[in-house]
Amino acid sequence: MLSVTELTWFAIASLLLALTPGPNMIYCVSRTLVQGRRAGFVSLAGVLLAFLVHLVAAALGLTALLLAVPLAFDAIRLIGAAYLLWLAWQAVKPGGTAPFEPRALPADRPGKLFRMGFLTNLLNPKVAMFYLSFFPQFIHPERGSVLLQSAMLGAVQITGSALVNATLVFGAAGITAVLSQSTGWLRTQRYVMGAVLAAIAVRIALTERK
Template identity: 75%
Template sequence: MTGLHELLFFSLAALVLVLTPGPNMIYCVSRALCQGRAAGLLSLAGVLLGFVVHLMAASLGLTALLLAVPFAFDAIRLAGAAYLAWLAWQAVKPGGAAPFQPRTLPTDPPRRLFAMGFLTNVLNPKVAMFYLSFFPQFLHPDQGSVLLQSLKLGAIQIGISGAVNCALVLGAAGITVFLSRSEGWLRAQRWVIGSVLAALAVRIALPERE
């Protein structure tokens, strides 16, 4: 089963990924700013359900793939590293986005808030790529059920994403005002996240030493 060191590394990666600008964060923060915290939290609930859909699809798919083609691990490992490197570039490139640059949204009823949060996540390629390219780095077919290992990792990722996004929704107004007054903080946020993502990409790309 995945060791403590790997779980800590996975948790760090999940934290960095949830802090990178993406549709889920922008939607939930925008909802909180436009319609209040309750709307933001309800949207987040839909987003979290979307994670479950991604998790189940990826877990079942990876289980079948890795059982049928064991050497697919190396290909997926390199794909995961390339994906993280791409995210790092997206964070630091000129004109890159910051998390708290929300868009204006119309007022929607609770059912639509939940549904839109769900669809925003289900249709989010960033989440699908994370599960498919990053999860296999922490799966060990020789140490038990790949499906069970995937579900445990998914529970950690969903918990981290839920906690971080909940905090961002609850503090959206104050954080947005603070960051909007300091372009330096926005640039620093992007470079810190980009640097961590790049380091994670290198760590994954290099083969483990025995």
């Protein structure tokens, strides 16, 4: 199984990724600013459920692939490394930005808020790519069930995402103002994320599997 050290590093990387503004964060914050914290948390609940769907699909897919074609696991690992390097370049390239601009949205009922949060995350291809490219870095087939290891990593990732986004929902107005106006924060975020993603990509590519 996974060691405490590995889970800790995975948690740190997941938190850094969760801090990068994306459709899920922007949607939850926008809903909070338009309709209040309750709407933001309902939207977040839908987002987290979609994370669970992505996690189950990725875990089952990796397990089935490993059982059917063991060598394919390394192929996925290398493709994932290339994808992470591309994300790192997107973060640090000249003119790259990390926008945090909540959209103006109409007020909706809780049921629709939940569904839209769910669909926003479920239909986000970057989430699926994250699981398929990031998980193989920390999964060790020789240590036991790939499904169980994926579940452990998923629990850490979803918990981290929930904490980050819940914090943003709770203090949406003040936090949004700081993030949108602080060019220093945005610049630092870009380079930290680029460095982390590049380091993980290199490690994925160079780590040998038994």
